[in-house]
Amino acid sequence: MKSAKDFDVRQFLPYLLNQAAEASSLEFQKVYKDKYGMLRNEWRVLFHLGIYGRMTASDIGARAQMHKTKISRAVQRLAERRYLTRTRADKDRRVEYLTLTPAGQQVYRDLKGIAQDYDAALTDSISIEEANMLRGLLLRLAQRD
Template sequence: MPDENFDLTDFLPYLLNQAAESSSMAFQQIYKERYGMLRTEWRVLFHLGLYGQLTASEIGQRAKMHKTKISRAVQKLTERRFVTRARDAGDRRLEHLTLTPAGHAAYADLRGIAQRYDAALTADLGAAERDALRKLLAKLSTASRAGFT
């Protein structure tokens, strides 16, 4: 028996997922075709490009990605010579990740494309709408879910 009191298309997590998937498809094609990257790889690349040297744990905290996915992405980026790893002298369990010159070049290329793509995605919105959308999404991404059952 259908539940007429619940509309999946109005469920906020569903809407956010649909918006994320549809808005990222064209950009995904670019980093996949140009650099053979998966989503987690470009996210790691961008974090290193934006923030400089980081550990996998620091990327995980910033990007809200699982350490296993980060580890695989780092391995692929290292194989492509976009990232170097250096063991921490004080804690051998830690590796410091840094972009290579090729990694910086890929990041700069994709950053420019991302900026143009972002502008195209929001071109039909007014400045106030763009600002409100970004603020609301940032607020949702940092909101506490503690106590929800």
């Protein structure tokens, strides 16, 4: 006998999260796509390198919870556009260090600024406290697993 208080699927958290994520990503996605021809995974890799500086693909994977094939392909395309450089590690030649080029850093700063504005626009329909609580809850949901 299931059904406590009869559940409304429209309130199902994964569904709501997806809807909100899609809606809120759309506009910003257009920016990195139209302005820089980038895909979401590329934007993710780029901003991780922007934040942390030199990293390996695995580091990014661990941080961003991205599968290695996604990273591999994103890195390839970013390298083609000369937004990053890859250099083999000496002590472990399987590993590649990834670093943003000046051009890549430039793009990172630009997109970061736009993200900031966009985030402000998104959150100004809700209060500061709500926004912070929201971020906290989302982090927790993303990390559980």
